[in-house]
Each structure stands twice: as C-alpha cells, then as structure tokens.
Amino acid sequence: MLSRSKSEALFAAALEHTPGGVNSPVRAFRAVGGNPFFVESAAGARLRTVDGDELLDYVGTWGPAILGHAHPKSIQAVKDAADRGTSFGVPNPAEVALAFRVKEFVPSVQKVRFCNSGTEACMSAIRLARGFTRRDKLVKFDGCYHGHADSLLVKAGSGALTLGNPDSAGVPADFAKHTLVLPFNDPEALKAIFASHGQELAAVIVEGVPANAGLYLPRPGFYELIARLCREHGALFILDEVMTGFRLAKGGAQERFGLTPDLSTFGKIIGGGLPVGAFGGRADVMDYLAPLGPVYQAGTLSGNPLAMAAGLAALDELAGSNGYARLETLGEQLEAGMVAAAKSVGVAVQWKRIGSMFCGYFTDRPVWNLADALHSDRGRFAKFFHGMLAAGIYLAPSQFEAGFISTAHTPADIETTVATAAKVLRGL
Numbered sequence: 001m002l003s004r005s006k007s008e009a010l011f012a013a014a015l016e017h018t019p020g021g022v023n024s025p026v027r028a029f030r031a032v033g034g035n036p037f038f039v040e041s042a043a044g045a046r047l048r049t050v051d052g053d054e055l056l057d058y059v060g061t062w063g064p065a066i067l068g069h070a071h072p073k074s075i076q077a078v079k080d081a082a083d084r085g086t087s088f089g090v091p092n093p094a095e096v097a098l099a100f101r102v103k104e105f106v107p108s109v110q111k112v113r114f115c116n117s118g119t120e121a122c123m124s125a126i127r128l129a130r131g132f133t134r135r136d137k138l139v140k141f142d143g144c145y146h147g148h149a150d151s152l153l154v155k156a157g158s159g160a161l162t163l164g165n166p167d168s169a170g171v172p173a174d175f176a177k178h179t180l181v182l183p184f185n186d187p188e189a190l191k192a193i194f195a196s197h198g199q200e201l202a203a204v205i206v207e208g209v210p211a212n213a214g215l216y217l218p219r220p221g222f223y224e225l226i227a228r229l230c231r232e233h234g235a236l237f238i239l240d241e242v243m244t245g246f247r248l249a250k251g252g253a254q255e256r257f258g259l260t261p262d263l264s265t266f267g268k269i270i271g272g273g274l275p276v277g278a279f280g281g282r283a284d285v286m287d288y289l290a291p292l293g294p295v296y297q298a299g300t301l302s303g304n305p306l307a308m309a310a311g312l313a314a315l316d317e318l319a320g321s322n323g324y325a326r327l328e329t330l331g332e333q334l335e336a337g338m339v340a341a342a343k344s345v346g347v348a349v350q351w352k353r354i355g356s357m358f359c360g361y362f363t364d365r366p367v368w369n370l371a372d373a374l375h376s377d378r379g380r381f382a383k384f385f386h387g388m389l390a391a392g393i394y395l396a397p398s399q400f401e402a403g404f405i406s407t408a409h410t411p412a413d414i415e416t417t418v419a420t421a422a423k424v425l426r427g428l
C-alpha cells in the first residue's frame, strides 16, 4: 500500500487555490475515485512520490517521456541552453536545428512552425487550412481529441470524455456548427459527408491513431480513403500526430501507415518534456502563414531555446539508440503477457496495442470506435487501476487514455507488470 499523508495535505491545499486541485483535468482521479498523488522527482521509468514511494510509470507525462524521465542527455541539453539564456524573442539557432530534424524524420513536412502546445498546433493548423482553402467546415471523428480550442471541443476524447463533457460549455454553437463529427472507421459516413458537404470542407483532422478514448486502430484503407476524398474535393488532410509523432516511428503514424498528409501537428515528444507544439506540411500551404501569408499565428515564447534544446536531444537520442526496435519488443512482451493474464483468470479484455502505446478495455466486444469503447466496464477498470497502483504500478487514471512504454522500461519491469496484473485481475 502507498503512503499518502504528504500528497493528501498538498492536494487539500491545492483544492483551495486551483479548480479541482489540478492544472489539467486529466490529472484528477475523478474517473477512478480517490485523489491524485504528488510527485517529487522522476528518473527512468519511475516516479518518486512526495511520500517516498516509487511507482513504475506507464503514463510517461501523457506521452512525452518516451526516453523515460530525466534522461541525462535531455537534462544536460536543457542545462546548457539555460546557461545561455531562457528566451530571446528573436530567432535562435536551435529553432533551425529542430526544424531540420523534424523534416528529416517526417518527409511530408516541407516547412514547420513551432508553438507551445499540441492545442496550439491543432488550432493553428485548422486556421491555416481554413485560410488556405477559403472554406469553414471541418470534419473530425468522435472520441478524437485535438486539444481544447473551441472548434475542436466537439465530441472530444481524453479528459473531456473521461469527465463526461465531450462538448464543452462556453463554446458558441455558431463555432461548433462548423465542426462535423463522424464515427471513426466508418467509410460510408465519410463518403456521405463528402457527397453532401465536399465543397465546403476545409479539412479533415484525425489522430495518427485514436488514443484519447483508450486506443483503437484504423481499419485498413480508412486513412487512405480520407486522403483520397480530401484530394478529390480540395480539402486538406490533417494528421494529428501530437501523440503518435516520433513515438510510433521516427516518422510517426504516417510512416507506419504510408500516408502523406497535407498538414501534420506535433506536441508531446517533440518538446522532450518541455512545452512545445509544432505544425507543418506542404510548403505552399505553410507559406500562407504570417509573415508571408494572410493567416495569422504567433507566440511570445514560440521556438523557446530551452524547449528546442530538449526536443533536439530527445529526437537525436531516439534516432541514435535503436529506440523504436526496443519499444516494439517491450510492447510485444507486454501484450503477450497481458492477454495471457486476462485469459488465465477468465476476464474479458480487449487488448489494443501499436508499438509502445496500449490500452485494455474491459469488454468482450471488439473495439473499433468510440461507441465500442464505451462498452468497457469502467467500474472494473477503476478497481484494476487502484489494484495496480497499490502494487506500485501507475497506469493512466482513466479507461479512456492510452498507456505508454518508454525506452527506460526493462523486460523485467514488464514481467513484474504482467505478474501484478494477473494477481489484480484475479481479485476483481
């Protein structure tokens, strides 16, 4: 069992100062019950709580920590950059270096612009698509999360879904009406919307793999259909790789699936643990951005030298260390172990995985979209979550979030995780 006294005291104080005691709602334990713990430090695959407990971490700061926490090369890069100053407000060399690296990793990106979060990246990419096409309407898929910009908080995933408000208050109906939401993996619905609204569509945006309602995968041909219909109707295909970028491969989901989106959005890993977002793609589209073009987008701290240094260090380490092969092997090991564990205790689990991303749904139905995901037994998940946490293993505190393996995880860590899961499942 974990000790909790310092965490509980901090949380009680936080509740007085901050809504719900958290600065991002996904950190609240609402979906599983109880209060979040506070972390003092983290290294490798482990978090150290303020109460001195060590937790094996499968959240990885919600995706960025693909090298584990406090990777020595990232920390050194940030320290070196800090010695030179934390922000200049004029261009710095690391912006050019990271842009070059992103283009090298993701060939569909001919030009890129850095911002400060995945939310900004998606919001800006959509504004750009609207400005470029001179059209207003946007297609997204239910359960996909693209950050918390107004026109994207419509049937959204992640915390919005977990907390039961996928359509946020405060979003004017006049904005939301330009966002058309379709079920994922439904080619007929997609064809129908292009048939009825094809000439009004600025863009279709979709996650590299939908991973904000748990995790499910595109059926073969679905993304190719999106790309083809966009091309035929003059709409832009935006692949949101904020989570999948630099995680599923050097070139993200688009490399894995052989896609060439018009625009891609990035965040999480690209900042190496510091706040960074980016969007990029076709040069003719990107050149519609200010100062060259009519679409405005800006940021006081964009291209921040500390954040650029952290991102560069992370991408270089990933590329140089055979990281992706290691992540795939660990992912296979976890999958095989979890599937066997669930089977041995007779608990119905739909295990979904791609590379180092995973999710187990407590349902006997296959999961291909949000409606399927909603069949999972969330009460059972909550019990599983708390059982794992009590044994020192931290999963995301929601059925509707993906788990992440880092290169700092070891085969022994995975083995412990599987053995613990078998025990916890038996007790459900």
Ligand SMILES: *Cc1c(COP(=O)(O)O)cnc(C)c1O
Pocket: 116, 117, 118, 119, 120, 122, 145, 146, 147, 148, 207, 212, 240, 241, 242, 243, 267, 268, 277
């Ligand atoms: C996390 C996420 C975002 C939002 O990024 P923030 O940095 O949290 O603003 C957007 N899209 C996807 C697919 C994400 O997973």
